[in-house]
Amino acid sequence: MTEALNNAMDPADEERPPTVPGRDLFSKFDALIAERQALLDTGVRDPFGLVMERVLSPTRAIIRGRETILLGTYNYMGMTFDPDVIAAGKKALDDYGSGTTGSRVLNGTYQGHRECEEALKEFYGTRHAMVFSTGYQANLGLMSTIAGKEDFIILDADSHASIYDGCFLGDAQIVRFRHNSVDDLARRLGRLPADAGKLVVLEGVYSMLGDIAPLKEMVAVAKRHGAMVVVDEAHGMGFFGEHGRGVFEEAGVEDQVDFVVGTFSKSVGTVGGFVVSNHPKFEVLRLVCRPYVFTASLPPSVVATAATSIRKLMHAGEKRAHLWKNSKRLHLGLRELGFDLATPEAQSAIIAVLLPDQQTTVLMWQALLEAGLYVNMARPPATPTGIFLLRCSLCAEHSDEDVGRIIDMFATAGRATGVIA
Amino acid sequence: MTDRTQTFAKVAELIEPFNKKGVELTDSTTFAGDLEWDSLVVMDFVASVEDEFDILITMNMQAEIETVGQLVDAVDKLKTED
Numbered sequence: 001m002t003e004a005l006n007n008a009m010d011p012a013d014e015e016r017p018p019t020v021p022g023r024d025l026f027s028k029f030d031a032l033i034a035e036r037q038a039l040l041d042t043g044v045r046d047p048f049g050l051v052m053e054r055v056l057s058p059t060r061a062i063i064r065g066r067e068t069i070l071l072g073t074y075n076y077m078g079m080t081f082d083p084d085v086i087a088a089g090k091k092a093l094d095d096y097g098s099g100t101t102g103s104r105v106l107n108g109t110y111q112g113h114r115e116c117e118e119a120l121k122e123f124y125g126t127r128h129a130m131v132f133s134t135g136y137q138a139n140l141g142l143m144s145t146i147a148g149k150e151d152f153i154i155l156d157a158d159s160h161a162s163i164y165d166g167c168f169l170g171d172a173q174i175v176r177f178r179h180n181s182v183d184d185l186a187r188r189l190g191r192l193p194a195d196a197g198k199l200v201v202l203e204g205v206y207s208m209l210g211d212i213a214p215l216k217e218m219v220a221v222a223k224r225h226g227a228m229v230v231v232d233e234a235h236g237m238g239f240f241g242e243h244g245r246g247v248f249e250e251a252g253v254e255d256q257v258d259f260v261v262g263t264f265s266k267s268v269g270t271v272g273g274f275v276v277s278n279h280p281k282f283e284v285l286r287l288v289c290r291p292y293v294f295t296a297s298l299p300p301s302v303v304a305t306a307a308t309s310i311r312k313l314m315h316a317g318e319k320r321a322h323l324w325k326n327s328k329r330l331h332l333g334l335r336e337l338g339f340d341l342a343t344p345e346a347q348s349a350i351i352a353v354l355l356p357d358q359q360t361t362v363l364m365w366q367a368l369l370e371a372g373l374y375v376n377m378a379r380p381p382a383t384p385t386g387i388f389l390l391r392c393s394l395c396a397e398h399s400d401e402d403v404g405r406i407i408d409m410f411a412t413a414g415r416a417t418g419v420i421a
Numbered sequence: 422m423t424d425r426t427q428t429f430a431k432v433a434e435l436i437e438p439f440n441k442k443g444v445e446l447t448d449s450t451t452f453a454g455d456l457e458w459d460s461l462v463v464m465d466f467v468a469s470v471e472d473e474f475d476i477l478i479t480m481n482m483q484a485e486i487e488t489v490g491q492l493v494d495a496v497d498k499l500k501t502e503d
Contacts, residue, residue: 173479174480175479175480176464176467177468178468187472192477380461
């Protein structure tokens with residue numbers, strides 16, 4: 001093997017046909033590589049190369065040997081270390097093994113996958129539920145499958161990458177409207193052929209700025225124009241609405257939303273995605289939806305933890321209340337310190353702190369990390385309007401004392417970096 | 422003025438707020454290369470063109486439009502389809 005390799009690579013081997021130096025396909029990334037290197041050369045730590053050496057709880061991890069408060073996870077309801085959830089996962093590992101090694105439509109649907117879909121149907125009060133291997137694939141699958149070449153998908157400009165990618169995977173006509181603008185949506189719907197198939201794609205919570213959609217008005221407009229409606233509740237599940245179903249429940253439009261997309265990787269605390277619906281023909285998607293068919297199903301331990309967590313989230317009123325208390329308190333605390341926040345008040349469990357440029361953002365991020373606080377740094381193209389921000393996402397397991405410490409850390413880091421006076 | 426000249430003039434007017442470098446506009450001016458627009462600017466600009474002419478330029482169509490001239494032609498075509 002080694003010898004053969006040496007021979008093949010031997011420049012002295014004149015038997016080989018001459019090769020032409022081709023264009024390096026990676027040259028298109030040169031600008032990004034240079035920008036990143038320039039940033040790291042200033043001595044800051046890499047915000048996208050962080051390792052959690054140990055994870056102690058939903059709100060604590062060891063990073064570079066230091067115990068750090070986690071304020072940049074999607075663990076809104078703190079379910080990742082719930083004893084019942086862990087026990088269910090361990091039992092499923094013992095009973096069903098480490099993985100299914102197959103597609104949902106072949107050998108990859110175990111009892112646990114069915115039970116997980118039953119839990120979702122109960123949680124959402126819908127007739128159908130379909131579990132995908134990730135939330136990304138749920139969006140990819142729904143968008144690309146149900147809207148065909150003659151149909152229109154009308155989406156918010158700030159939609160998540162998985163929604164855009166689902167549109168690009170399919171061949172529907174894609175129309176965008178300005179973020180959260182009911183008028184802009186109405187105008188665009190009004191310009192479409194009345195008899196065309198239309199799917200309006202909305203999100204309950206937009207994850208970069210933590211703002212929520214005016215779903216009551218938007219769904220009404222969509223229905224007035226005969227469109228089907230999908231709402232992605234990735235960042236709203238667990239703590240919006242009476243049953244924790246999401247912003248669409250709180251907005252009172254449950255009976256008009258055709259599909260809800262969600263994920264297990266946020267409030268549910270594991271990984272996976274889903275679509276729930278009452279559409280009478282919904283089950284056909286299992287046969288025609290490529291991101292559902294052509295991938296392995298979730299491991300048994302994952303669906304077992306998801307099902308257990310979903311059932312517990314149905315009765316998580318106290319956690320919900322505490323999460324909202326945390327979010328409102330952090331928003332007020334940061335506002336009072338003089339930080340520029342993306343929303344006028346706390347609209348979700350995400351509080352986004354706006355910063356002027358990349359350098360300041362990284363310095364602030366690093367100052368917080370060195371003080372023992374982890375938040376997300378976000379920059380274009382992940383951010384919608386070319387802005388840099390530090391995204392804080394709260395957890396129901398953050399104690400009152402944690403929130404107080406977090407505000408103090410922001411005060412110190414903000415003054416040290418000159419972000420606040 | 423012909424219809425196309427009028428459309429060009431209107432499109433040029435809509436480009437101006439986003440034309441930070443003051444690039445001279447011709448049919449062959451490219452949005453990505455000459456005007457150096459990123460996808461966010463494109464979104465804002467397309468929305469303003471759509472609202473001005475009361476048309477829809479789908480993302481599928483946008484993928485085919487690289488120059489100002491192509492956009493003007495597309496707008497004229499969409500206007501007549503109404």
